[in-house]
Amino acid sequence: MNLNKAPSNILDRPLDRPRSSDGVSLSAFAYIYSELVQYHQGRAASISELERRLESAGYGVGLKILELVAYRAKESKRETRLMSILHFVSSYVWKTLFGKSADSLERSIDHADEYMIVDYEPITSTFVSVPSDLGQLSVDAYLSGIIAGVLDGAGFSARVTAHSVKIEEGEVPPTGSGGFSVPGMPPRKEKAVFLVKFSPEVLSRDAALER
Amino acid sequence: MSSPILFVIVGKNEPLFEAEIDTHTGSQGNELSTRQNYFVLHSALDLVEKSAWTTTNMYLRVVDKVNHQQVSTFLTAGNIKFMLLHGGKGDEVIKSFFNEVYGYYVKLSMNPFYKYDTPITSKAFETRVRAAARSYLS
Numbered sequence: 342m343n344l345n346k347a348p349s350n351i352l353d354r355p356l357d358r359p360r361s362s363d364g365v366s367l368s369a370f371a372y373i374y375s376e377l378v379q380y381h382q383g384r385a386a387s388i389s390e391l392e393r394r395l396e397s398a399g400y401g402v403g404l405k406i407l408e409l410v411a412y413r414a415k416e417s418k419r420e421t422r423l424m425s426i427l428h429f430v431s432s433y434v435w436k437t438l439f440g441k442s443a444d445s446l447e448r449s450i451d452h453a454d455e456y457m458i459v460d461y462e463p464i465t466s467t468f469v470s471v472p473s474d475l476g477q478l479s480v481d482a483y484l485s486g487i488i489a490g491v492l493d494g495a496g497f498s499a500r501v502t503a504h505s506v507k508i509e510e511g512e513v514p515p516t517g518s519g520g521f522s523v524p525g526m527p528p529r530k531e532k533a534v535f536l537v538k539f540s541p542e543v544l545s546r547d548a549a550l551e552r
Numbered sequence: 553m554s555s556p557i558l559f560v561i562v563g564k565n566e567p568l569f570e571a572e573i574d575t576h577t578g579s580q581g582n583e584l585s586t587r588q589n590y591f592v593l594h595s596a597l598d599l600v601e602k603s604a605w606t607t608t609n610m611y612l613r614v615v616d617k618v619n620h621q622q623v624s625t626f627l628t629a630g631n632i633k634f635m636l637l638h639g640g641k642g643d644e645v646i647k648s649f650f651n652e653v654y655g656y657y658v659k660l661s662m663n664p665f666y667k668y669d670t671p672i673t674s675k676a677f678e679t680r681v682r683a684a685a686r687s688y689l690s
Contacts, residue, residue, distance in 0.1 A: 350676050352659050404630060404668040405661050411629030412658045417610040417651070419629050494630035494668065496604075550605060 358413055364440070371468060378480055388478045392503075396486035403490015410437050419495070423539065423547040426495050431458050434491055439464055444532075454544050458488065458535040466505065466533060479503040481533045488535055500538045505531045557689055558589045558637040559681065561657070561672065562597065568632070569672040573685045592616070593637045596623040600633055610654075611647050626650035628657065630668065641689060649688040656680050 377398065378391075385391035410433050411419070420426040431443040449455035466481050481503035489501040508530060561569040572586070596616035603612055604627060616623040624646045626634040634650055634657075660666055660677050672678075 351663050352656055352674075352676050352680055354659065356655065356659060356662075401668065408628060408630050408658050408661055411610075412654065418608050419610055419627060419631075421605050421608050496631050546605065 392482040395482035399483040399486025400490040403487040404494045407491045407494045426497050430491055454539050456537045461532045463533040479505050485535050497543050498540045502536050504534045506534045508532050560635045562633040563669040589637055592618045593635050600625050645688050652684045
């Protein structure tokens with residue numbers, strides 16, 4: 342692009358999907374994300390506060406990505422149903438952010454208001470090892486904040502938490518899902534599970550729309 | 553005499569942006585009718601909330617009619633309401649207008665310094681909305 346002709350105002354720039362080659366490089370993202378985590382780690386008193394801080398950093402991204410993805414779809418459609426917004430998150434939003442869909446979307450067996458989005462290679466934790474003194478910290482909290490932002494913006498308020506779950510023996514991560522597959526890297530022992538717990542109003546509204 | 557056009561963007565709790573558009577210069581609307589226009593527009597908000605969950609379309613068409621004035625509404629994916637008070641313009645024209653404004657709105661919200669659901673103070677945004685209103689609605 343000719344820099345002299347670069348549009349000066351954000352309102353004059355195109356909103357179209359960038360070509361896949363224009364994406365942010367993984368190393369650049371990893372560097373910035375590492376700085377983000379360190380910044381918040383130095384200011385948080387506890388692990389849960391650190392997670393909360395990462396979540397709130399992602400929340401604003403979620404609100405913005407919701408509008409952007411909906412606009413790019415060019416269908417002038419909003420999501421009004423619970424299942425369709427979850428599908429929207431796990432496929433469209435995921436594709437925009439990571440270039441692939443989430444690996445699975447499941448409904449909790451024990452609780453009707455809980456859903457799980459599973460990703461075997463989330464960009465925020467695949468290359469991260471959590472020191473043992475930080476215990477249960479999940480650096481995917483940033484992504485759970487993004488999910489919460491999308492859902493909240495669309496009117497589905499929910500509490501979203503990120504968990505690292507051990508991949509069970511015999512459980513085979515889906516291959517060819519567009520993961521990073523760095524040669525020489527050992528297979529991941531954990532997957533990220535994003536637990537989405539909808540608020541009661543959302544569930545009752547969705548039940549009313551069912552009829 | 554053409555009726556005045558009023559365009560308002562309403563967030564979750566408060567109006568974020570307002571623009572009164574004179575379709576032809578010279579005819580200054582008096583204060584009373586301006587107030588009445590705002591009243592009509594805001595009273596339509598309840599109807600918007602009601603119909604918001606019954607359709608997946610962003611464009612809700614005309615949601616309220618008072619005398620000769622109609623209120624058309626567009627809901628963004630983030631449930632920000634675009635409301636337009638007008639004197640009976642074509643559905644398709646208004647849809648095009650809303651779509652153009654939606655583009656500006658999404659671009660505006662890509663600005664890292666613009667926080668979701670806060671008043672829009674960008675002069676460039678206002679200029680573009682007014683230009684879009686002139687080209688579609690007059």
